Amino acid sequence: MPDVFVAPKRNExxxxxxxxxxxxxxxxxxxxxxxxxxxxxxTQKETESIILFLRSHFLINLSWIIISxxxxxxxxxxxxxxxxxxxxxxxxxxxxxxxxxxxxxxxLIVFSYVFLSFLSWFYNVFIVTTERILDIDYSDIVVxxxxxxxxxxxxxxxxxxxxxxxxxxxxxxxxVQTAGTERNFEAFSIPKPREATDIITELTGKx
Numbered sequence: 025m026p027d028v029f030v031a032p033k034r035n036e037x038x039x040x041x042x043x044x045x046x047x048x049x050x051x052x053x054x055x056x057x058x059x060x061x062x063x064x065x066x067t068q069k070e071t072e073s074i075i076l077f078l079r080s081h082f083l084i085n086l087s088w089i090i091i092s093x094x095x096x097x098x099x100x101x102x103x104x105x106x107x108x109x110x111x112x113x114x115x116x117x118x119x120x121x122x123x124x125x126x127x128x129x130x131x132l133i134v135f136s137y138v139f140l141s142f143l144s145w146f147y148n149v150f151i152v153t154t155e156r157i158l159d160i161d162y163s164d165i166v167v168x169x170x171x172x173x174x175x176x177x178x179x180x181x182x183x184x185x186x187x188x189x190x191x192x193x194x195x196x197x198x199x200v201q202t203a204g205t206e207r208n209f210e211a212f213s214i215p216k217p218r219e220a221t222d223i224i225t226e227l228t229g230k231x
Contacts, residue, residue: 053082055078055081055082055215056076056078056215056216056219057076058076058223065158068153071154072156073154074151074152075153075154075223075227076151076152076220076223076224077149078149078150078151078152078220079146079148079150080195081213081215083193083195085145088137092134092141095134095137096131096134099130099131140164143162144162144163146162147160148161150198150214152223152227155175156173156174157173157178157200157209157224159209171207175227175228177202177204178200178201178203178228179201180201181199181200181201181224182221183196183199183220183221184217185197185217194215195216196213196217196218197214198212198214
């Protein structure tokens with residue numbers, strides 16, 4: 025898939041961008057970064073600069089993180105409770121071996137769940153450059169999709185925040201409507217959706 029975490033060459037020419045926002049070095053877990061340094065993608069042109077790097081707010085990960093913690097401690101709870109119940113099947117040596125194999129297999133499944141959940145969040149990114157918008161969707165280790173559209177093909181940009189928590193923490197959904205038969209673009213649960221909308225609107229010249 026396109027590598028969006030490779031530092032660009034220092035001799036690349038950068039197109040002048042309209043806003044005067046600072047150019048920070050992006051944290052590897054950042055969900056919102058304007059004019060990031062040290063970030064590029066495979067098909068990026070020499071005169072093309074990244075204006076926005078977006079992914080879902082880290083808070084979105086809390087659901088699978090909590091589930092993972094529960095799954096990790098369940099065998100530990102079972103190990104404390106079952107000996108007190110004195111079940112007959114635990115007394116044999118063969119049962120102990122089967123329990124060990126089952127426990128290892130169980131934690132392998134839990135680790136796979138954690139790993140895939142993290143990758144799904146980490147690699148689903150939305151990039152806005154001086155020339156286009158890219159939506160990189162990751163759904164499996166070997167399944168990913170990248171869609172893009174030129175800025176001059178964008179007809180409308182809007183955002184939505186529903187509920188107290190999204191409004192309080194300031195995250196929401198971004199919707200980009202394109203012209204003709206091109207697909208529309210969405211970035212879900214991103215931080216600062218209003219600011220992202222304003223930046224894209226300014227880039228497209230549609231006020």
